[in-house]
Amino acid sequence: MLERTRRNLLAFAALAAFGAASIGEAAAQPKPLTVVATTAMVGDAVRAVGGERVKVEVLLGEGVDPHLYKPTRADTAKMLKADMVVANGLNLEAQFRDTFEQLAKTKPVVLAGEKLPKDRLLADEDYKDKPDPHVWMDPELWTGVVAAVRDALAARLPAEKATFDQGHDAYVAELRGLAAYARQALASIPNEKRILLTAHDAFSYFARAYEMEVIGIQGVSTESEAGLKKIEEVVALVIERRIPAIFVESSVSDRNVKAVVEGAARRGHKLEIGAELFSDAMGAPGTYEGTYLGMIDHNVTTITRALGGQAPARGLKGRLGAAG
Ligand SMILES: [Zn+2]
The missing domain is CATH 3.40.50.1980 (Nitrogenase molybdenum iron protein domain)
Incomplete structure (x- = not known):
């Protein structure tokens, strides 16, 4: 009896140390990490870096204004279920602030734009103490957000770091090509x-x-x-x-x-x-x-x-x- 309790406790400790989402990985078919992204731009970066190791769901669809959008009950349910939430941050998703705070108690909520060096950020014209959140508009700058996504995924699934590095590097090479085209055209x-x-x-x-x-x-x-x-x-x-x-x-x-x-x-x-x-x-x-x-x-x-x-x-x- 005592021995069985001990075994169970050990097994539980091993699982806890492994992290709940990693349980699936021990199986032959690893379960992808479920990530909820706010904007499609962020979702695109997560998909590119994570490849088959992540399943991404984007909350804000085509033509949706992120400054005004309020998370619905369904959105909140999706974020509660996800392994990780990735957002632009910098106050872009202004109506998500409280939801993010609550979620951050139980899972990584990555405000990827906020990982950019402060001196690369522009100020909001109307509120000088606030940063301008539209960082995706400069593909060179956006590579910093892609790096933040890579780091967050690798922190969650360290065994897949090489995969995430590879996804990151290929995507960043595309962004650099795009930036070069933009420079030349404009x-x-x-x-x-x-x-x-x-x-x-x-x-x-x-x-x-x-x-x-x-x-x-x-x-x-x-x-x-x-x-x-x-x-x-x-x-x-x-x-x-x-x-x-x-x-x-x-x-x-x-x-x-x-x-x-x-x-x-x-x-x-x-x-x-x-x-x-x-x-x-x-x-x-x-x-x-x-x-x-x-x-x-x-x-x-x-x-x-x-x-x-x-x-x-x-x-x-x-x-x-x-x-x-
Ligand atoms: Zn805007």
């Missing part, structure tokens, strides 16, 4: 047209990386509304600088964009609406634009061509607008 935009006018301030990291000037009608977070005064200021700037195009974003209402276009038209300036950009959400799952690479490729190619620069119509890989 550099071809004539100097006087290097102004990116968008619905909200999501493009500051992009602008820093590629020497563009950026103007957002709304602030860094879509939580604050753009007032009439701000619209008038932007219209005045459009006229003064003879800005040729304004861009719509897939995750932000285009009401303000239309107001600026109408304001400019009343003053005799034709402002073209450039194609839609992906700012805070990627394109449809299953399309090229529904991957991080495709999202940035689309933005770079669209911006370059709308502002008079040189870029192939189908982008870096000839895949823009194609399925899969």
Whole structure:
């Protein structure tokens, strides 16, 4: 009797030391680590690094605004069940704050953007003490987030470190290729047209990386509304600088964009609406634009061509607008 209790205790201790999620690994078919990611950009990085060792579920779909999105009961249930939660952080998922705090008591909640060196972060224009969370807009900077994802996965499954290193390295090589394409394409935009006018301030990291000037009608977070005064200021700037195009974003209402276009038209300036950009959400799952690479490729190619620069119509890989 005593002996059996002892054996059971030993077995229990061994399992506990192993970690609950690792139990599956002892079996012949290792169970993948279940990871819930908030944005699709973060989910793409987890999938690329984790490969077959992770099963990723993304909470925020196509066209969803992460600044405003509140986790649903189903989202919370998924996060409770998952082995790990990975988010952008930097206050992007503002409505998740309390949920993250609760979850962090029982599982790793990785705010990957917050692992970036502080001196690489930009400040929110409206709240100087807060960082600008749109770090995915600069693929070079985003490699730091991919590294944070690798480190978090390796900490959870140390035996798979080599797999995660490999996934990380291959993905980062792709991001570097993308960054090189972006540099080359955007550099071809004539100097006087290097102004990116968008619905909200999501493009500051992009602008820093590629020497563009950026103007957002709304602030860094879509939580604050753009007032009439701000619209008038932007219209005045459009006229003064003879800005040729304004861009719509897939995750932000285009009401303000239309107001600026109408304001400019009343003053005799034709402002073209450039194609839609992906700012805070990627394109449809299953399309090229529904991957991080495709999202940035689309933005770079669209911006370059709308502002008079040189870029192939189908982008870096000839895949823009194609399925899969
Ligand atoms: Zn945003």
